[in-house]
Amino acid sequence: MNHMTAAQAIVEMLRREGIREVFCVPGESYLPLLDALYDEPSITVISARHEGGAAFMAEGYAKAKLMPGIVLATRGVGASNLSIAVHTAFQDSTPMIVFLGQVNQNFKGREGFQEVDLVQYFKPIAKWSVEITNPRRVPEIVGRAFRIAQSGRPGPVIISLPEDILPVKADMQFGPVTVVPRPAPSEREVASVEELLFRASKPIIIAGGGVKHAAAEGSLLSFAEKHSLPVLSAFRRHDVFPNNHRLYMGHLGLGTQKEVLETVQDADLILALGTRLSEITTQDYSIITPDKKLIHIDIDFDTIGKVYAPDVGIVADLKEALACFQVIEGDGNWQPWTLARRRAYESTSKLVITEDNVINKSIIAILRDTLPKNALLTNDAGNFAGWLHSFYPFCEKHTYIGPTSGAMGYGMPAAIGAKLAFPNKTVISLSGDGGFMMTIQEIETAVRYHIPIICLVFNNQMYGTIRMYQEMHYPGKVIATDLGKVSFKNTAIAMGAEAHQVDTAASFEIAFNQALKRHKVTVIEILTEKEAISVSTTISKLRGE
Structure with missing residues (x-):
């Protein structure tokens, strides 16, 4: 038996399960939990700029580390923000445990401040969602969460934490750490x-x-x-x-x-x-x-x-x-x-470079010829990924992480998580301009915690995948898919990263080699044309021109 607060018991469970990094956006509803983490030197807290970014980091970390990613957020607003990553973890079969602050139990059902029924909210996209109402049951429920997240088909577990239970002290009984069942054929x-x-x-x-x-x-x-x-x-x-x-x-x-x-x-x-x-x-x-x-x-x-x-x-x-x-x-x-x-x-996979090739193909050739064989690549959703998937040879295990859910904004935060899981690996994220802008604020997170990822941003000023389908079904009738001009180079520099803007394979190779040598957070913005909309076609061809 150990006499401690519910918050301290959660942290003790994390420590026992071998957790070394957790991701969060801080919130007043779970301050006792943050305070307990402050007192645990074996666990590093990564505070992100957006709950979606924090949860994507945890999801990418879990895929790389092959252990549960842990993310913390507050009440309904923080929970809603990170739900995209919960859905990704569910579809991608990624073990993840999400601790969410919740309103005081005495206020529930009155539409309290930021109140959402978190258990019901996440039920369709989580393996298990539960609310802790008795502090003494923290070891039992958190232990069960670790088993559920990792056993069978892995996935996300949601734990709702009413703010009034976290500072309450109780006698806590801790059981053995999780042993994942490994069934075999008869x-x-x-x-x-x-x-x-x-x-x-x-x-x-x-x-x-x-x-x-x-x-x-x-x-x-x-x-x-x-x-x-x-x-x-x-x-x-x-x-x-x-x-x-x-x-x-x-x-x-x-x-x-x-x-x-x-x-x-x-x-x-x-x-x-x-x-x-x-x-x-x-x-x-x-x-x-x-x-x-x-x-x-x-x-x-x-x-x-x-x-x-x-x-x-x-x-x-x-x-x-x-x-x-x-x-x-x-x-x-x-x-x-x-x-x-x-x-x-x-x-079909042979990479042949000619003078008339679009820049995307040349960049994949440079990655193939330059990166160490164990380099880990993440990607966002978007047509730009077609060149990576078609032509980059993944020759070793633990060298690729991508969202089967097709979530935009995934690639760069996932790279942050993967780099923390494999600090000695070169980690590269590939994103389109649409997806990168959705979580661009997490560049500052990488800079603040000195997590040296290299981010490639393919900028054609449009939502390319949707534009492709738009041209297939309604040729020439372009609506909602064009995007404005953004300097990702200047934005990244303003957040403390190193950055380059390139529009040729030669200039990309120079910038990329510099990034590999300097080991700093680096963004390389690659200017591409709208016309080459995918690996296999162009806008003109889709329009029948």
């Missing part, structure tokens, strides 16, 4: 996988975030190599398998090349490993057809059969599953097909 299930695998002539693996969360990238590589199995990465899970490997066949995302899609279309067996087979990965639920056998392995029971009924469905941790599959021996006769599909992928 012998019968392994035999079923073996039977279907060797009946196939064109099997493929679609590998998703479950492989990354289980730290099973090495196990996947060994399994694929043993059986010469082609591997495709699910949407924005590029680093799940080395892109330069002979068995890698491409990324199933937005604007996926037809050669990559043909690999899935030609397959007769799909091993879906740690993926929920999302709308984007499956290309609007179109590429997994009834003529294909499906083996679906995921740690979440509800994910199996949610979209496609599998021939074999297994609830298992991917590292444990792949370890069990080591007993599978033999090799199929699909090597010639595998070789042909790899050549098809290489024909």
